[in-house]
Amino acid sequence: MAVKEIMDTLANQTVANKKLSELVKDIRLVGNVLEVIFMLPDRTLESEIREKAMQALKEVEGIGEVRVRFADMTPPPQQSPAFQRRRLPGIKHLIVVGSGKGGVGKSTVAVNLAVAFSKLGYKVGLLDADIYGPSVPTMLGIKNQKVEVDAFQRIIPIEKYGMKVMSIGFLLPSEDTPLIWRGPMLMKALMQFLFDVKWGSLDFLVLDLPPGTGDVQLTLAQTVEMDGAIVVTTPQDVALADVKKAVVMFKEVGVPVLGVIENMAYFVCPETGNKYYIFGKGRVLGFAQAYGLNVLGSIPIEPEVSETSDTGVPVVESYPESASAKAFLNIAKIISQELERR
Numbered sequence: 001m002a003v004k005e006i007m008d009t010l011a012n013q014t015v016a017n018k019k020l021s022e023l024v025k026d027i028r029l030v031g032n033v034l035e036v037i038f039m040l041p042d043r044t045l046e047s048e049i050r051e052k053a054m055q056a057l058k059e060v061e062g063i064g065e066v067r068v069r070f071a072d073m074t075p076p077p078q079q080s081p082a083f084q085r086r087r088l089p090g091i092k093h094l095i096v097v098g099s100g101k102g103g104v105g106k107s108t109v110a111v112n113l114a115v116a117f118s119k120l121g122y123k124v125g126l127l128d129a130d131i132y133g134p135s136v137p138t139m140l141g142i143k144n145q146k147v148e149v150d151a152f153q154r155i156i157p158i159e160k161y162g163m164k165v166m167s168i169g170f171l172l173p174s175e176d177t178p179l180i181w182r183g184p185m186l187m188k189a190l191m192q193f194l195f196d197v198k199w200g201s202l203d204f205l206v207l208d209l210p211p212g213t214g215d216v217q218l219t220l221a222q223t224v225e226m227d228g229a230i231v232v233t234t235p236q237d238v239a240l241a242d243v244k245k246a247v248v249m250f251k252e253v254g255v256p257v258l259g260v261i262e263n264m265a266y267f268v269c270p271e272t273g274n275k276y277y278i279f280g281k282g283r284v285l286g287f288a289q290a291y292g293l294n295v296l297g298s299i300p301i302e303p304e305v306s307e308t309s310d311t312g313v314p315v316v317e318s319y320p321e322s323a324s325a326k327a328f329l330n331i332a333k334i335i336s337q338e339l340e341r342r
């Protein structure tokens with residue numbers, strides 16, 4: 001189908017006295033998947049534009065799937081002088097990995113993505129900002145390590161799998177020591193992890209956030225300039241309900257959401273090779289489409305993923321031929337291409 005046909009179809013639809021064709025910023029067609037990016041004059045019109053466009057365009061012959069996205073035209077939230085966002089010096093791309101719910105595999109994704117970036121030849125740092133449940137040291141097999149400071153009192157990160165790694169776990173006397181700090185102390189520690197660690201120059205710094213939409217996420221987003229957020233979810237309704245909140249939070253604080261990663265998407269029976277969508281099929285895609293987001297990839301449930309998290313050799317490193325490792329590498333490529341394009 002021709003672009004003219006698409007534009008004519010959109011010209012027949014109006015929202016707030018404007019033809020939809022006048023709001024089109026970009027059109028991309030890959031195979032039979034059509035992606036239309038609209039300028040959004042007013043946030044309250046988002047769902048009306050999406051519904052009308054999707055309804056009309058799916059009638060056009062040759063289009064298999066319609067994705068509607070919006071160019072973010074809203075100015076970043078007003079920042080008080082106390083919350084001026086700072087860019088981390090020497091860091092090309094700072095990306096955060098978040099989730100709405102706990103236990104959906106956020107840390108697993110953060111760790112494997114970081115290793116995947118490193119395998120692609122990038123200089124990578126990984127900051128475990130999940131201060132109440134730091135699992136990065138275990139997942140990388142460095143849980144008994146302690147960090148040292150240099151002559152200028154700058155923390156020297158631990159090096160593993162070619163990455164620089166920092167976690168609150170390196171400061172606790174033992175794995176079983178709970179962190180009994182109040183909010184302001186926590187935030188001070190996190191700021192130190194960002195600004196007083198000798199990260200050097202990095203292509204990617206990956207931040208594993210705590211789950212949910214709490215103080216840590218908000219304060220970080222208000223203090224540090226972030227280049228993109230990735231939201232991890234499983235296909236269950238309970239996880240999807242909360243992931244919406246995470247997406248809305250990132251949008252509200254002006255952090256671009258790079259996309260959603262579907263974890264525990266399916267299981268392949270080793271005996272028969274049959275694929276089972278244990279937590280449901282297509283739900284994450286449906287959610288992403290409704291919010292104008294990309295699904296960056298789907299990670300299967302694989303025993304190797306959890307086994308290697310426990311043994312400290314992430315699946316991308318230990319089983320590079322597994323479906324999950326390949327999915328992580330592919331997602332890392334997609335993200336790097338997207339960020340390099342900007």
Ligand SMILES: Nc1ncnc2c1ncn2[C@@H]1O[C@H](COP(=O)(O)OP(=O)(O)OP(=O)(O)O)[C@@H](O)[C@H]1O
Pocket residue numbers: 099101102103104105106107108109130133135210211263264299300301302303305306307309310324
């Ligand atoms: N695709 C997968 N296949 C098999 N096991 C997985 C997969 N993803 C995660 N797991 C396992 O699920 C458990 C939870 O994962 P993880 O700790 O990464 O979740 P989280 O969202 O970071 O949790 P928290 O909210 O506690 O920070 C771990 O044991 C991990 O090994």
